[in-house]
Amino acid sequence: MNGRTASLALVDRVRAGEPAAIARLISRAEHGDPEVREALARIYRLAGRAHVVGLTGVPGSGKSTLVAKLAAKLRATGQKVGVVAIDPSSPYSGGAILGDRIRMTEMATDPGVYIRSMATRGATGGLARAALDAVDILDVAGFDTIVIETVGVGQDEVEIARASHTTVVVSAPGLGDEIQAIKAGILEIADVHVVSKCDRSDSNRTIVDLKQMLMLGAHVAAGGWQSLVIGTSAVSGQGLDELVEALARHRAVAFETDAGRQRRLAIANFRLRKTAENLVLERFGAVFAREGETLADRMLRRETDPYSSANELLGSSLSQEHSHERDARSKIA
Numbered sequence: 001m002n003g004r005t006a007s008l009a010l011v012d013r014v015r016a017g018e019p020a021a022i023a024r025l026i027s028r029a030e031h032g033d034p035e036v037r038e039a040l041a042r043i044y045r046l047a048g049r050a051h052v053v054g055l056t057g058v059p060g061s062g063k064s065t066l067v068a069k070l071a072a073k074l075r076a077t078g079q080k081v082g083v084v085a086i087d088p089s090s091p092y093s094g095g096a097i098l099g100d101r102i103r104m105t106e107m108a109t110d111p112g113v114y115i116r117s118m119a120t121r122g123a124t125g126g127l128a129r130a131a132l133d134a135v136d137i138l139d140v141a142g143f144d145t146i147v148i149e150t151v152g153v154g155q156d157e158v159e160i161a162r163a164s165h166t167t168v169v170v171s172a173p174g175l176g177d178e179i180q181a182i183k184a185g186i187l188e189i190a191d192v193h194v195v196s197k198c199d200r201s202d203s204n205r206t207i208v209d210l211k212q213m214l215m216l217g218a219h220v221a222a223g224g225w226q227s228l229v230i231g232t233s234a235v236s237g238q239g240l241d242e243l244v245e246a247l248a249r250h251r252a253v254a255f256e257t258d259a260g261r262q263r264r265l266a267i268a269n270f271r272l273r274k275t276a277e278n279l280v281l282e283r284f285g286a287v288f289a290r291e292g293e294t295l296a297d298r299m300l301r302r303e304t305d306p307y308s309s310a311n312e313l314l315g316s317s318l319s320q321e322h323s324h325e326r327d328a329r330s331k332i333a
Protein backbone atom coordinates (compact mmCIF):
# COMPACT_ATOMS: atom_id res chain seq x y z
CA MET A 1 0.00 0.00 0.00
CA ASN A 2 1.48 3.38 -0.94
CA GLY A 3 1.31 6.51 1.20
CA ARG A 4 -1.73 7.81 -0.61
CA THR A 5 -3.80 4.65 -0.28
CA ALA A 6 -2.69 4.16 3.31
CA SER A 7 -3.74 7.70 4.23
CA LEU A 8 -7.09 7.28 2.52
CA ALA A 9 -7.71 4.04 4.39
CA LEU A 10 -7.16 5.96 7.62
CA VAL A 11 -10.03 8.35 6.87
CA ASP A 12 -12.75 5.74 7.45
CA ARG A 13 -11.07 4.56 10.62
CA VAL A 14 -10.86 8.18 11.83
CA ARG A 15 -14.59 8.54 11.17
CA ALA A 16 -15.12 5.53 13.38
CA GLY A 17 -13.16 7.34 16.08
CA GLU A 18 -10.26 4.88 16.23
CA PRO A 19 -7.49 6.47 18.35
CA ALA A 20 -4.64 4.72 16.52
CA ALA A 21 -5.92 5.97 13.17
CA ILE A 22 -6.35 9.51 14.53
CA ALA A 23 -2.77 9.49 15.80
CA ARG A 24 -1.37 8.17 12.55
CA LEU A 25 -3.24 10.58 10.30
CA ILE A 26 -2.23 13.55 12.48
CA SER A 27 1.40 12.42 12.24
CA ARG A 28 1.15 12.20 8.49
CA ALA A 29 -0.49 15.62 8.35
CA GLU A 30 2.29 17.01 10.51
CA HIS A 31 4.87 15.55 8.20
CA GLY A 32 3.07 17.15 5.29
CA ASP A 33 3.84 14.63 2.52
CA PRO A 34 1.94 15.31 -0.68
CA GLU A 35 0.56 11.74 -0.43
CA VAL A 36 -1.59 12.69 2.55
CA ARG A 37 -3.33 15.61 0.85
CA GLU A 38 -6.13 13.65 -0.74
CA ALA A 39 -7.01 12.18 2.65
CA LEU A 40 -6.89 15.63 4.28
CA ALA A 41 -9.06 17.03 1.51
CA ARG A 42 -11.70 14.42 2.36
CA ILE A 43 -11.32 15.12 6.04
CA TYR A 44 -11.93 18.84 5.47
CA ARG A 45 -15.14 18.15 3.60
CA LEU A 46 -16.38 15.88 6.37
CA ALA A 47 -15.49 18.29 9.18
CA GLY A 48 -17.31 21.40 10.40
CA ARG A 49 -19.31 20.19 13.36
CA ALA A 50 -16.93 20.84 16.25
CA HIS A 51 -16.54 24.00 18.25
CA VAL A 52 -12.91 25.06 17.86
CA VAL A 53 -11.51 27.02 20.78
CA GLY A 54 -8.10 28.68 20.53
CA LEU A 55 -6.54 29.12 23.95
CA THR A 56 -3.44 31.23 24.22
CA GLY A 57 -1.32 33.09 26.76
CA VAL A 58 2.30 33.56 27.75
CA PRO A 59 4.36 30.58 28.96
CA GLY A 60 3.41 29.44 32.44
CA SER A 61 0.13 31.34 32.55
CA GLY A 62 -1.69 28.12 33.40
CA LYS A 63 -3.08 27.17 29.99
CA SER A 64 -2.55 23.40 30.15
CA THR A 65 -3.86 23.21 33.68
CA LEU A 66 -6.95 25.14 32.65
CA VAL A 67 -7.48 23.00 29.56
CA ALA A 68 -7.36 19.85 31.67
CA LYS A 69 -9.94 21.27 34.07
CA LEU A 70 -12.10 22.53 31.25
CA ALA A 71 -11.94 19.17 29.49
CA ALA A 72 -13.13 17.44 32.66
CA LYS A 73 -16.05 19.88 32.95
CA LEU A 74 -17.06 19.43 29.34
CA ARG A 75 -16.79 15.66 29.69
CA ALA A 76 -19.21 15.83 32.59
CA THR A 77 -21.77 17.38 30.23
CA GLY A 78 -21.29 14.47 27.86
CA GLN A 79 -19.06 16.22 25.32
CA LYS A 80 -16.05 14.60 23.72
CA VAL A 81 -13.04 16.89 23.97
CA GLY A 82 -9.99 17.07 21.75
CA VAL A 83 -6.86 19.03 22.62
CA VAL A 84 -4.08 20.08 20.27
CA ALA A 85 -1.15 21.57 22.17
CA ILE A 86 1.30 23.44 19.97
CA ASP A 87 4.95 23.38 20.98
CA PRO A 88 4.26 23.07 24.70
CA SER A 89 7.29 24.17 26.68
CA SER A 90 6.36 21.67 29.37
CA PRO A 91 4.99 18.19 28.69
CA TYR A 92 1.22 17.94 28.75
CA SER A 93 0.93 16.95 32.35
CA GLY A 94 0.27 20.51 33.42
CA GLY A 95 -3.12 19.43 34.70
CA ALA A 96 -1.46 17.25 37.26
CA ILE A 97 -1.05 19.91 39.88
CA LEU A 98 -1.61 19.84 43.56
CA GLY A 99 -2.42 16.22 44.13
CA ASP A 100 -4.63 16.08 41.08
CA ARG A 101 -2.53 13.50 39.29
CA ILE A 102 -5.03 10.72 39.69
CA ARG A 103 -7.80 12.52 37.88
CA MET A 104 -5.52 13.42 34.99
CA THR A 105 -4.49 9.80 34.67
CA GLU A 106 -8.13 8.78 34.55
CA MET A 107 -8.71 11.31 31.83
CA ALA A 108 -5.78 9.99 29.83
CA THR A 109 -7.53 6.62 29.56
CA ASP A 110 -10.96 8.12 28.76
CA PRO A 111 -11.68 7.66 25.03
CA GLY A 112 -13.79 10.83 25.18
CA VAL A 113 -10.65 12.92 25.62
CA TYR A 114 -7.88 13.05 23.06
CA ILE A 115 -4.74 15.07 23.79
CA ARG A 116 -2.13 15.59 21.14
CA SER A 117 1.06 17.63 21.46
CA MET A 118 2.55 18.90 18.25
CA ALA A 119 6.07 20.10 17.83
CA THR A 120 5.42 21.45 14.41
CA ARG A 121 8.05 24.14 14.29
CA GLY A 122 9.52 22.56 11.19
CA ALA A 123 6.32 21.13 9.73
CA THR A 124 6.14 21.32 5.97
CA GLY A 125 3.66 24.01 5.07
CA GLY A 126 3.80 25.56 8.48
CA LEU A 127 2.47 25.34 11.96
CA ALA A 128 -0.99 26.67 11.20
CA ARG A 129 -1.55 24.24 8.38
CA ALA A 130 -0.64 21.18 10.43
CA ALA A 131 -2.52 22.29 13.54
CA LEU A 132 -5.71 23.05 11.65
CA ASP A 133 -5.52 19.74 9.80
CA ALA A 134 -5.23 18.03 13.19
CA VAL A 135 -8.33 19.91 14.38
CA ASP A 136 -10.28 18.71 11.34
CA ILE A 137 -9.19 15.14 11.97
CA LEU A 138 -10.47 15.32 15.57
CA ASP A 139 -13.66 16.96 14.34
CA VAL A 140 -14.31 14.09 11.93
CA ALA A 141 -13.48 11.62 14.70
CA GLY A 142 -16.46 12.98 16.63
CA PHE A 143 -14.96 15.35 19.17
CA ASP A 144 -17.43 18.09 20.06
CA THR A 145 -15.09 20.74 21.39
CA ILE A 146 -11.49 20.99 20.23
CA VAL A 147 -9.10 23.22 22.12
CA ILE A 148 -5.89 24.41 20.48
CA GLU A 149 -3.39 25.49 23.11
CA THR A 150 -0.69 27.84 21.80
CA VAL A 151 1.88 30.00 23.52
CA GLY A 152 0.79 33.46 22.48
CA VAL A 153 4.13 34.93 21.61
CA GLY A 154 4.70 34.38 17.90
CA GLN A 155 2.85 35.37 14.76
CA ASP A 156 2.04 31.76 13.91
CA GLU A 157 0.49 31.17 17.30
CA VAL A 158 -1.61 34.28 17.10
CA GLU A 159 -2.78 33.24 13.66
CA ILE A 160 -3.82 29.86 14.97
CA ALA A 161 -5.74 31.40 17.83
CA ARG A 162 -7.50 33.62 15.31
CA ALA A 163 -8.36 30.65 13.15
CA SER A 164 -10.66 29.33 15.90
CA HIS A 165 -14.34 30.01 16.45
CA THR A 166 -13.64 31.27 19.94
CA THR A 167 -10.41 32.71 21.28
CA VAL A 168 -9.56 32.54 24.97
CA VAL A 169 -6.58 34.50 26.26
CA VAL A 170 -5.19 33.41 29.62
CA SER A 171 -3.44 35.90 31.90
CA ALA A 172 -1.83 34.97 35.18
CA PRO A 173 -1.62 37.31 38.15
CA GLY A 174 1.60 39.14 38.84
CA LEU A 175 3.16 39.10 35.42
CA GLY A 176 5.75 41.80 34.86
CA ASP A 177 5.33 44.76 32.53
CA GLU A 178 7.63 43.16 30.03
CA ILE A 179 5.39 40.17 29.62
CA GLN A 180 2.29 42.31 29.57
CA ALA A 181 3.82 44.19 26.66
CA ILE A 182 4.23 40.99 24.68
CA LYS A 183 0.67 40.20 25.56
CA ALA A 184 -0.69 43.51 24.35
CA GLY A 185 -0.77 42.07 20.85
CA ILE A 186 -2.84 39.07 21.81
CA LEU A 187 -5.24 40.70 24.24
CA GLU A 188 -7.24 42.23 21.46
CA ILE A 189 -8.02 38.89 19.84
CA ALA A 190 -9.76 37.53 22.95
CA ASP A 191 -13.44 36.70 22.97
CA VAL A 192 -13.02 35.52 26.52
CA HIS A 193 -10.31 36.61 28.96
CA VAL A 194 -9.33 34.25 31.72
CA VAL A 195 -7.32 35.31 34.73
CA SER A 196 -5.90 32.06 36.06
CA LYS A 197 -4.60 31.17 39.52
CA CYS A 198 -7.33 33.13 41.31
CA ASP A 199 -6.48 31.31 44.50
CA ARG A 200 -3.59 33.77 44.66
CA SER A 201 -4.09 37.05 46.46
CA ASP A 202 -2.69 39.21 43.66
CA SER A 203 -5.26 37.98 41.14
CA ASN A 204 -7.82 40.70 41.86
CA ARG A 205 -5.38 43.33 40.70
CA THR A 206 -5.00 41.55 37.35
CA ILE A 207 -8.75 41.19 36.92
CA VAL A 208 -9.31 44.87 37.64
CA ASP A 209 -6.48 45.87 35.27
CA LEU A 210 -7.88 43.75 32.48
CA LYS A 211 -11.41 45.01 32.96
CA GLN A 212 -10.12 48.55 32.87
CA MET A 213 -8.19 47.89 29.70
CA LEU A 214 -11.31 46.40 28.11
CA MET A 215 -13.34 49.42 29.13
CA LEU A 216 -10.80 51.71 27.50
CA GLY A 217 -11.23 49.79 24.29
CA ALA A 218 -15.00 49.69 24.98
CA HIS A 219 -16.19 47.94 21.91
CA VAL A 220 -18.88 45.38 21.50
CA ALA A 221 -17.62 42.97 18.90
CA ALA A 222 -19.59 41.79 15.92
CA GLY A 223 -22.57 39.59 16.69
CA GLY A 224 -23.34 41.56 19.84
CA TRP A 225 -20.65 39.68 21.72
CA GLN A 226 -19.15 41.54 24.64
CA SER A 227 -15.81 40.08 25.68
CA LEU A 228 -15.64 39.28 29.35
CA VAL A 229 -13.12 38.53 32.08
CA ILE A 230 -13.41 35.33 34.08
CA GLY A 231 -11.26 34.53 37.09
CA THR A 232 -10.47 30.83 37.43
CA SER A 233 -8.60 28.62 39.83
CA ALA A 234 -7.53 25.09 39.11
CA VAL A 235 -7.20 24.63 42.87
CA SER A 236 -10.71 25.60 43.97
CA GLY A 237 -12.49 25.12 40.65
CA GLN A 238 -13.64 28.73 40.75
CA GLY A 239 -14.83 30.17 37.44
CA LEU A 240 -14.85 26.92 35.48
CA ASP A 241 -18.63 26.70 35.19
CA GLU A 242 -18.70 30.30 34.11
CA LEU A 243 -16.10 29.56 31.43
CA VAL A 244 -18.05 26.55 30.15
CA GLU A 245 -21.16 28.73 29.98
CA ALA A 246 -19.33 31.54 28.14
CA LEU A 247 -17.96 29.06 25.61
CA ALA A 248 -21.43 27.67 24.97
CA ARG A 249 -22.79 31.16 24.40
CA HIS A 250 -19.95 32.04 22.07
CA ARG A 251 -20.38 28.79 20.21
CA ALA A 252 -23.93 29.92 19.44
CA VAL A 253 -22.58 33.25 18.15
CA ALA A 254 -20.13 31.40 15.91
CA PHE A 255 -22.66 29.00 14.42
CA GLU A 256 -25.92 30.91 14.49
CA THR A 257 -25.23 34.56 13.70
CA ASP A 258 -24.18 36.46 10.58
CA ALA A 259 -21.12 37.70 12.39
CA GLY A 260 -20.23 34.14 13.26
CA ARG A 261 -20.58 33.16 9.64
CA GLN A 262 -18.29 36.04 8.67
CA ARG A 263 -15.71 34.75 11.08
CA ARG A 264 -15.96 31.21 9.76
CA LEU A 265 -15.65 32.60 6.27
CA ALA A 266 -12.49 34.48 7.31
CA ILE A 267 -11.09 31.24 8.72
CA ALA A 268 -11.79 29.39 5.45
CA ASN A 269 -10.18 32.26 3.58
CA PHE A 270 -7.09 32.08 5.81
CA ARG A 271 -6.75 28.35 5.21
CA LEU A 272 -7.13 28.76 1.47
CA ARG A 273 -4.43 31.38 1.43
CA LYS A 274 -2.06 29.31 3.59
CA THR A 275 -2.59 26.22 1.49
CA ALA A 276 -2.14 28.05 -1.79
CA GLU A 277 1.01 29.81 -0.57
CA ASN A 278 2.38 26.49 0.50
CA LEU A 279 1.71 24.90 -2.89
CA VAL A 280 3.20 27.83 -4.78
CA LEU A 281 6.37 27.72 -2.68
CA GLU A 282 6.67 23.99 -3.09
CA ARG A 283 6.29 24.04 -6.84
CA PHE A 284 8.47 27.09 -7.21
CA GLY A 285 11.15 25.34 -5.16
CA ALA A 286 11.13 22.39 -7.54
CA VAL A 287 11.31 24.54 -10.66
CA PHE A 288 14.00 26.76 -9.16
CA ALA A 289 16.15 23.77 -8.27
CA ARG A 290 15.88 22.60 -11.87
CA GLU A 291 16.24 25.85 -13.81
CA GLY A 292 17.66 28.44 -11.44
CA GLU A 293 21.29 27.92 -12.21
CA THR A 294 20.87 28.04 -15.98
CA LEU A 295 18.93 31.26 -15.74
CA ALA A 296 21.50 32.78 -13.40
CA ASP A 297 24.19 31.89 -15.87
CA ARG A 298 22.28 33.60 -18.66
CA MET A 299 21.85 36.61 -16.41
CA LEU A 300 25.57 36.75 -15.85
CA ARG A 301 26.04 36.98 -19.60
CA ARG A 302 23.34 39.70 -19.64
CA GLU A 303 21.21 37.66 -21.98
CA THR A 304 18.36 37.93 -19.57
CA ASP A 305 17.48 39.87 -16.43
CA PRO A 306 16.08 39.01 -12.99
CA TYR A 307 12.60 40.27 -13.87
CA SER A 308 12.08 38.27 -17.04
CA SER A 309 13.69 35.19 -15.50
CA ALA A 310 11.58 35.39 -12.37
CA ASN A 311 8.46 35.66 -14.50
CA GLU A 312 9.53 32.66 -16.50
CA LEU A 313 10.16 30.62 -13.36
CA LEU A 314 6.84 31.59 -11.82
CA GLY A 315 5.07 30.77 -15.05
CA SER A 316 6.42 27.25 -15.18
CA SER A 317 5.85 26.76 -11.44
CA LEU A 318 2.18 27.58 -11.73
CA SER A 319 1.51 25.72 -14.94
CA GLN A 320 2.86 22.44 -13.65
CA GLU A 321 0.68 20.37 -11.45
CA HIS A 322 1.75 17.35 -9.49
CA SER A 323 0.15 14.23 -10.86
CA HIS A 324 -1.14 13.12 -7.46
CA GLU A 325 -2.93 16.44 -7.05
CA ARG A 326 -4.60 15.94 -10.39
CA ASP A 327 -5.60 12.45 -9.28
CA ALA A 328 -6.91 13.78 -6.01
CA ARG A 329 -9.09 16.34 -7.72
CA SER A 330 -10.61 13.96 -10.19
CA LYS A 331 -11.33 11.50 -7.37
CA ILE A 332 -13.09 14.11 -5.26
CA ALA A 333 -15.04 15.65 -8.10
Ligand SMILES: Nc1nc2c(ncn2[C@@H]2O[C@H](COP(=O)(O)OP(=O)(O)OP(=O)(O)O)[C@@H](O)[C@H]2O)c(=O)[nH]1
Nearest residue numbers: 059060061062063064065089090094097197233234
Ligand atom coordinates in the same frame (compact mmCIF):
# COMPACT_ATOMS: atom_id res chain seq x y z
N1 LIG B 1 -1.91 28.27 42.37
C1 LIG B 1 -2.22 27.89 41.17
N2 LIG B 1 -1.26 27.45 40.32
C2 LIG B 1 -1.61 27.10 39.07
C3 LIG B 1 -2.95 27.18 38.62
N3 LIG B 1 -2.98 26.80 37.33
C4 LIG B 1 -1.72 26.48 37.00
N4 LIG B 1 -0.88 26.66 38.03
C5 LIG B 1 0.58 26.41 38.04
O1 LIG B 1 1.20 27.25 37.09
C6 LIG B 1 2.29 26.59 36.44
C7 LIG B 1 2.12 26.62 34.93
O2 LIG B 1 0.97 25.90 34.58
P1 LIG B 1 0.75 25.29 33.12
O3 LIG B 1 -0.67 24.86 33.08
O4 LIG B 1 1.79 24.32 32.76
O5 LIG B 1 0.95 26.61 32.25
P2 LIG B 1 1.03 26.75 30.66
O6 LIG B 1 0.51 28.10 30.35
O7 LIG B 1 0.37 25.61 30.00
O8 LIG B 1 2.58 26.68 30.41
P3 LIG B 1 3.33 26.39 29.02
O9 LIG B 1 2.62 25.29 28.30
O10 LIG B 1 4.70 26.01 29.45
O11 LIG B 1 3.31 27.68 28.25
C8 LIG B 1 2.29 25.17 37.00
O12 LIG B 1 3.26 25.10 37.99
C9 LIG B 1 0.91 25.02 37.57
O13 LIG B 1 0.90 24.11 38.64
C10 LIG B 1 -3.96 27.65 39.55
O14 LIG B 1 -5.15 27.78 39.26
N5 LIG B 1 -3.52 28.01 40.79
Ligand SMILES: [Mg+2]
Nearest residue numbers: 063064088094
Ligand atom coordinates in the same frame (compact mmCIF):
# COMPACT_ATOMS: atom_id res chain seq x y z
MG1 LIG C 1 1.06 24.23 28.51
